[in-house]
Amino acid sequence: MRDADTDGLPTFADVERAAERIAGIAHRTPVLTSRTADAMTGGRLFFKAENLQRAGAFKFRGAYNAISALPEASRTRGVLTFSSGNHAQAIALASRLLGVPATIIMPGDAPAAKIAATRGYGAEVVLYDRYSQDREALGREIAGPRGLTVIPPFNHRDVIAGQGTLAQELIETVGPLDVLVACLGGGGQLAGCALAAAALSPGCRVFGVEPEAGNDGQRSFREGQVVTIPVPRTIADGAQSTALGDLTFAIIRRHVTDILTVTDGQLVETMRFFATRMKILVEPTGCLAAAALLHGLVDVKDKRVGVVISGGNVDLATFARLTAADA
Structure with missing residues (x-):
């Protein structure tokens, strides 16, 4: 191996x-x-x-590390992720600390506290139905035209x-x-x-x-x-x-x-x-x-x-x- x-x-x-x-x-x-x-x-x-x-x-550890490693041009355009809550909040907070625009795709049935916290950190939140919609496909549709860097929750x-x-x-x-x-x-x-x-x-x-x-x-x-x-x-x-x-x-x-x-x-x-x-x-x-x-x-x-x-x-x-x- x-x-x-x-x-x-x-x-x-x-x-x-x-x-x-x-x-x-x-x-x-x-x-x-x-x-x-x-x-x-x-x-x-x-x-x-x-x-x-x-x-x-x-999740804050990985989120901050990933955003801070981006080149300046990518930071300026912004980042996007999809998450049920913890990665969403982590990306939102890390983005705020680094001055990077953030868009977060979250399931509509995510805990209300997680949705509120993500918005509270200043991120744009897009809600979707986790049982009928593909969050990754939705993410690509949004990120592509806007030139956003996608930072997935784990991979x-x-x-x-x-x-x-x-x-x-x-x-x-x-x-x-x-x-x-x-x-x-x-x-x-x-x-x-x-x-x-x-x-x-x-x-x-x-x-x-x-x-x-x-x-x-x-x-x-x-x-x-x-x-x-x-x-x-x-x-x-x-x-x-x-x-x-x-x-x-x-x-x-x-x-x-x-x-x-x-x-x-x-x-x-x-x-x-x-x-x-x-x-x-x-x-x-x-x-x-x-x-x-x-x-x-x-x-x-x-x-x-x-x-x-x-x-x-x-x-x-x-x-x-x-x-x-x-x-």
């Missing part, structure tokens, strides 16, 4: 460059621990709290590299890990984290976790080719992607141990755990990695385990409704 730096894939060197670009701009988020979580799993868990990142999610070299900085920071903070568990939608976070883990903590087993209803990543991993599924019905709105990207899939095949799935019910239980035991607000998608561990899907007894909390952007009304049910 060829080295990543000869086959067009991002490498850890890209992650290091991303870390330089976002230094002093992105938050170096805290690493949290919980004796209760340790007792439940038998491991020593280190939670990377990206719910406390700027714009409320890890982009600089986006992947930027997301990898969270695992880089985690390992630099707590030391080598035996296991790293990340959330999986389109694969940008998992791919970037896998690159960092392979470079900084050799031998670390890396797992991705996606919603049971949206197991395209797991199927792709098992079948050895990208599998496309219909838009999944899940409360994990940030993981409603229908397929991995070619870049993210190639990195995941090379560096990831396995891909697991959790149910919406397990995500709700994990939201409650974070709120009641660790006193933090985490959105359903942000609970994916922790849910797999807290429900025993990975044996981490006596292991040092990194856990990504990917975001905290959830409507309070939705959070209350989900966590109050059957409590």
Whole structure:
């Protein structure tokens, strides 16, 4: 198998460059621990709290890195992306900080708080129906005539590299890990984290976790080719992607141990755990990695385990409704 730096894939060197670009701009988020979580799993868990990142999610890392790497002419014309919320907010905020016009295509059923925040950062928001319209085709229709640079949510070299900085920071903070568990939608976070883990903590087993209803990543991993599924019905709105990207899939095949799935019910239980035991607000998608561990899907007894909390952007009304049910 060829080295990543000869086959067009991002490498850890890209992650290091991303870390330089976002230094002093992105938050170096805290690493949290919980004796209760340790007792439940038998491991020593280190939670990377990206719910406390700027714009409320890890996505800011990749967004800022990607836009800051653009040539000046491209920045002047502006950027476009499509996202259910967290990447949308990240691109909107990064664009505002860099003085770049931003157009964001968002599903009409995205959480109201995410739509409002994206507009609040100054981006132009175009709504679409995620179940009947193709967001990428719509993006091309808008971007082409206006000369906008499209920065997709995950299948982009600089986006992947930027997301990898969270695992880089985690390992630099707590030391080598035996296991790293990340959330999986389109694969940008998992791919970037896998690159960092392979470079900084050799031998670390890396797992991705996606919603049971949206197991395209797991199927792709098992079948050895990208599998496309219909838009999944899940409360994990940030993981409603229908397929991995070619870049993210190639990195995941090379560096990831396995891909697991959790149910919406397990995500709700994990939201409650974070709120009641660790006193933090985490959105359903942000609970994916922790849910797999807290429900025993990975044996981490006596292991040092990194856990990504990917975001905290959830409507309070939705959070209350989900966590109050059957409590």
